[in-house]
Amino acid sequence: MIIYALSTGTTKAGIAIIRISGNGTKELLNKIIVNCILKPRIATLCKIKDHITNDLIDRGLFIWFPAPSSFTGEDMAELHVHGSKAVISALLLTLSKFNNCRLAEPGEFTKLAYENGKLNLLSVEALSDLISSETEIQRKQALKILSGDATKKYTNLRDRLLKILSNIEAKIDFPDEDLPEDILKNIKIETKDIINLINEILNDSKTGEKIRDGFKISILGPTNAGKSTLLNYLSKREVAIVSNTEGTTRDLIEVNLNLDGYPVIITDTAGLRKTSDEIERRGVELALKSAKNADLKIILLDAKNPYFSTFLDDISDKNSILVLNKSDLIDGAINLDNAKLKKYILVSLKEELNLDNLINEIKERLKDKFLINDNILISRERHRLNLEKCNYHLNVFLENNSISEFDKAAEDIRIASRYLGKVVGDVDVEEVLGKIFSDFCIGK
The missing domain is CATH 1.20.120.430 (tRNA modification GTPase MnmE domain 2)
Incomplete structure (x- = not known):
């Protein structure tokens, strides 16, 4: 059985690469390539035709990888053609006309490499x-x-x-x-x-999994503290609804970001408060669960009333950053007598004040978590x-x-x-x- 597939993207591009692998690949190439000798691992300019109609499909390069010295361990070839949809469609249609030749399944080339001992599972x-x-x-x-x-x-x-x-x-x-x-x-x-x-x-410290899947950051705090606004600011787009109405966010909203080269998953959560509303109460439960699984917690409070509720007291630890928002609305001292965390970053999301300090603090925490060494x-x-x-x-x-x-x-x-x-x-x-x-x- 011969398998084939487009190995490059489906959008219009200068070059498209189509891979072919399996017993019979050499015979297939001899039928669609015009007057070219197959030389192992040498890129050769050629004309590619439909083997039934003899219509010219394109001019491009082909590279022949005879078994076992190929990625899959089988006879294999790559056709480098122009990346238009018309060329790609015509070439794939031609390949589909061969007996015992089919479109590859996701990951099938790599699976063949594994089965033929070219790659191990790691x-x-x-x-x-x-x-x-x-x-x-x-x-x-x-x-x-x-x-x-x-x-x-x-x-x-x-x-x-x-x-x-x-x-x-x-x-x-x-x-x-x-x-x-x-x-x-x-x-x-x-x-x-x-x-x-x-x-x-x-x-x-599960550093390898965190690098692969993303460092989990949860934004937590009471209603109307600015959690959704902070998520939108960090995401540089509007991913969460911002409203003066309390309890707008009732579910978890996750965004994958590249923060200064570090993969992070930032989660906006429901406002932490006691409520009789069943849906909002479920949102609070999800927020607390997100806090438990987070690698870093951003605890966001209103600088005018930085009340540290029992909810926040329970989830605060060394992996927390206390942020006081709405600094543009205060002009006096901030009372943090009831707060478990005493060190804080004062910001204004509305006026975009002092947010660089917050981002720098997040980056410093990421550096500490993402130290790569040979033991990972x-x-x-x-x-x-x-x-x-x-x-x-x-x-x-x-x-x-x-x-x-x-x-x-x-x-x-x-x-x-x-x-x-x-x-x-x-x-x-x-x-x-x-x-x-x-x-x-x-x-x-």
Whole structure:
């Protein structure tokens, strides 16, 4: 089966690239390319025709990648043509006329690369993240994982586990043979070291996931403090309705932003107050839930009446920034006797006063959260869950008072190595493949 797809965007452009992969690709090319010799990995100018009508479709470049030295591991080609809709449509129609040739599904080229051993599961995910990256820090993280350093570290840990398992299974297979005492002693020492290394990977404040998904910032405060106005200001567009009527915002309004190169998700929430209105009460519950899940909370109060309610007192912590709005309406001292937070930033959203200080404070908080180092090896929740399950079974193994329970010990180590292998895809990971490849665009 041959698959094909447009790998570049669908908007009008100077160049469009159409990928073709599968057994029979060479024969297909010989039928649509006029008088050109297929030279591996060399861009060649050619005429491209309809193989049935012989009508000229376009003049462009083709590159031939014979198996196994291709992205998919199969025979593969790229056709670089002019990016008009007419040219693209004509070429795709021509390809559809071949037997055993169909349009590729989303992510199918990458899936073939995975199935043919060109990429492991970590690399596939990193490639998806690279394509989806919108900020510099996301691009760097995706490239770091794609480079293979993370794969090497996980593979090394799994190899060490398999060595432990082989020593234990040797005792099971040959019960009459005595394993050297130093090997039995080193088994648990080695296991403890692996647990410590995995704990170091897990102890990353979930920075990798935050870089990939976005740093969560919740704007919280009483009604009519200016939360929606602040969201619109940071978004540089009107995404939330602003009104003098209290309780206008009753649901969560989320906006994805690139804030000085950092990916953030800013959420406007319902005003925090006690209410008998069922819909507004639900909005308050959602606001409190958003506060609980936020990486940073902007607590916005009216400078004229900066009352720190019980709601705000409960959610205030070191990851909070206190902002007092409507500074243009005050001329005296501000009373913060009841406030849990004493340090604040005074702004006026209406007059756009002192907002640079707020944005700079947010950026400083982001820098502290987004420090990238070589220990950041987790970018998705499934990585973390598998590592946690791996460590659980390693700890169960260590809790055995005697190494004599070899059958049970071998099973714990075997399960632990299986969970570690799932991170890079060395074992069956079919349950996650569908979700991962569906995130790709067609043509990749």
